[in-house]
Amino acid sequence: MSAVGGFVVAVLACVDSRMVWRPGDPDQSTTLPWGLLLGVAASVSVVLLARAVSRQNGFAAAGGWVVGLLGVLVGGRSGSYLIASDGLGYGFLVAASTATVVSAAWAPGRR
Secondary structure (H helix, E strand, O other), X not given: OHHHHHHHHHHHHHHHOOOOEOOOOOOOOOXXXXXXXXXXXXXXXXXXXXXXXXXXXXXXXXXXXHHHHHXXXXXXXXXXXXXXXXXXXXXXXXXXHHHHHHHHHHOOOOO
């Protein structure tokens, strides 16, 4: 069940990672990537919650998350991708993947 949760959170985090807030004038280049932060936090949270039950559940959630991310990276029939090849897309891939795997491997949990 935790693998399914990891899969669902990976897909939703990919969608959410594109959300940005542009304070003030829309012509300014200042953006706050709140969706990226929320996506990484949700990805880590699902692994930590599963890991609180048992270590195997934490690894299952991380595995489900990786499978969900791979499913998103394959793309659609029209050649469209959910993760863009820009700073937000690469930032999400690096930050969320690293944080999810590290939280599965190092977070304290029941044995």
